[in-house]
Amino acid sequence: MADLLLETAPRSFALAGRYPGAVVAVQVGRKAGRSGLLWGLIFAFYVVAQTLAYTSAYPTQAARDQMASAYSTNIGLNALIGPARAINTVAGYASWRILGILSILGAIWGLLTATRLMRGDEEAGRYELLLAGQTTRRRAAGQAIAGLAAGLVTLFVLTTIGTVLTGHASTVGFTLGQSVYFAITLAAGAATFLAIGALTSQLANTRRRAAAMAGAVFGISYALRMVADSDPGLHWLVWLSPLGWIEESRPLTGPRPLALLPVVLLILVVTAVTVHLAGSRDLGAAVLPNRDTAVSHLALVGSPIGLAVRLMRPVVLGWLIAVAAFSVLLGTVAESSAQDISGDKSVQETLGRLGGHGSPVAAYLGLTFLIIALMITLVAAGQITATRAEEADGHLENFAVRPVSRTSWFTGRMILSAFVLLAAGVLAGIGAWAGAASQHSGAGFGSLVAAGLNVVPPSLFLLGLGAVVLGVWPRRTSVVVYGYLAWSFLIEFIGAVVHASHWLLDTSVFFHMVPAPATSPNWGSAAVIAGLGVAGAVIGGIFLNRRDVLAG
């Protein structure tokens, strides 16, 4: 009988059955491994795409020198992704651009994954059952960290494959040692914030609070690194930030492995403290005090839509502030970037090849608004997966057994989500204008708000796609939505490198977005994309109404 169960159960259960003392590690490792697989693929593709894009866009040393002279003095870009050192070489460019972006992405992945799998699972009551088995709270925490490490190793291995393969290309030429060291530095941000997320999971009693605390550590760390890289007089601040330590490891250009020592020490200390705290607190409780009672605020809890506003408020406000702040930053650095590249034909040609036209400021913003588009589509993905989570957690049933139709509940959620996306687009435009205006760049308010609105239709399309999946195949909503988003982003990068088939490029939702404000928004095309999103929401709503409500 036991054998039969093991045969038919998922592999993780079979593994847990074979190693009953490691059941937590197996469970966490399975989930972290799956996530590490997806993000490892994204890391690897990003490494390949960015490096080959460089060798393709700047084939000659002269072109690379010109590009380097334009970018290396750009304070805005230095602040955003770190100082550009020796970017007239493939190694220097890869070290700057790829490390700058992936250490940030990895850190965010790490803190979200750790808090989801440690505090999130504990909050959902999953640890209660596991801790009744052959383990203690302290050992369970150690196992959970081992599971997270399995996810990290998956991400690292795939990233290493990416760096080694890229390094072997004749136009690149990294040694094996260089490639592996590069991969280590790329995964260092993820490792650091996995550990910090595990620690905050002991401090806070909800996943959201644990993620917010880890996010605050990330924000401070990023801000310190930004200031350090903006002002040579304050460069010492780089040593106060984990992201600064990773930056100072300088892979490919002048390796300083000792700079990673504080990263290793931090991870070890934080992990030890995490395991200690896990053993000294009650299951379900947190180290920091939390209030069990609260004054009731009834203003928003009178309807499903009001409740959605109240529950989403912290996350949505966080995203809107992030979009606005990033847009202000882009607007602020746009003028200096434009000055750097004004008169530089090769850089302008490159921008033009990637879709930017018009004035240098407009071309720069047209390109960088792709990042805003990605951020807003991430908001859309979050909205539709949160809608599905309401159903999966059994919360929808509380309304569906009362005089509330599923159609009205779903319509309310979709309208609210569309409003959030629209607000994010408008804020992006206003933020970019405010930043640009502070530098007297001359970018018009109307054109930048239009550019902000121009990035909304792809997110509406993704919302509609998610709605269809939620209606037809609800348990796969998250996988399909984030999978398609990752695919679109990859296609966007690959498309910039190779002359991919038009059919392939068409599958990316970003491909149908013009780079406003570099060119005027194509409202006809935008309306079609947004219309497809609306149609998807309607179809999803119809299917939702015609199927069983599915919890879990």
Add this chain to the structure above:
Amino acid sequence: MGAPAIRTEGLSKRYGSVDALSGLDLEVTEGEVVGYLGPNGAGKTTTIRLLLGLARPTAGRAEIFGLDCQRQTVQAHRRLAYVPGEANLWPSLTGAETLHLLGRVHGQVDSRYRDELIQRFALDPSKKVRAYSKGNRQKVLLIAALMTRPALLVLDEPTSGLDPLMEQAFRHCVQEAHETGQTVFLSSHILSEVEALCDRVGILREGRLVEIGTLAAMRHLSALTVELVFDAAPPDLSVVSGVKRVVVDGRHVHLEVHGPIEPLIDALGGTGVRELVSREPSLEELFLAHYGPDGNAPVTADGAVLAGQPGA
């Protein structure tokens, strides 16, 4: 006389190759308290989800007060309240906020009764749902349902997690609801609860309704259990008309009588019977007669497997 509170015709639900519910024909008249029994997986929750429109039937139809459960869901829900066995509430809301939300969504709340229920169930509404025990979360759902004073209460294992005192408070509330003419459809594993509260009882087995009726009728139709003690070796009573399942243990005899008891009384004349105890079956025995420990083989109350019964 209005439409029945609940009416189903050939209601069926299939999940893949499993028939969760097969051809359910059920009618619950207004003002009745009906118990719905069955082991795990018998189809009780599936029935309730179909009645609530949360699941779509593979075949058949269901009505609540004459309103189609699939097409007129919202209108039907205005007249009912539902308590699930598992409370999936919003952890960050307080009890008061949750009751306010669920009351507003339902549309009608007897505020005075709500406050009384909060007292009766000893609920602290200022606490966050996250801080409630399972029993306290269940209390929130019970209060949310009862405070709307619905025409129909649909209860699916409503007392899971409640302590005995709160269980008593719940029974009191259901009796009150019955007295005010509300209909109650109660799915439960607690047979004493069903026995104490219900006018009629339905028993489900593997997705099929195998028995429904008043407890009195079910007892009347069922076998009478008779315990006998003799002065000497007992006679062979298995040949007596209506007597079945005779178990002899020395001078003690345990048997069942189906139909009139007169043939047995006549047969006992001059046999030296010293003690005779007869009793009607309890709901537990009636229930267990349809199920065995594995959910298939019917058994007697003492656990012995009966021969010649369906599924045995």
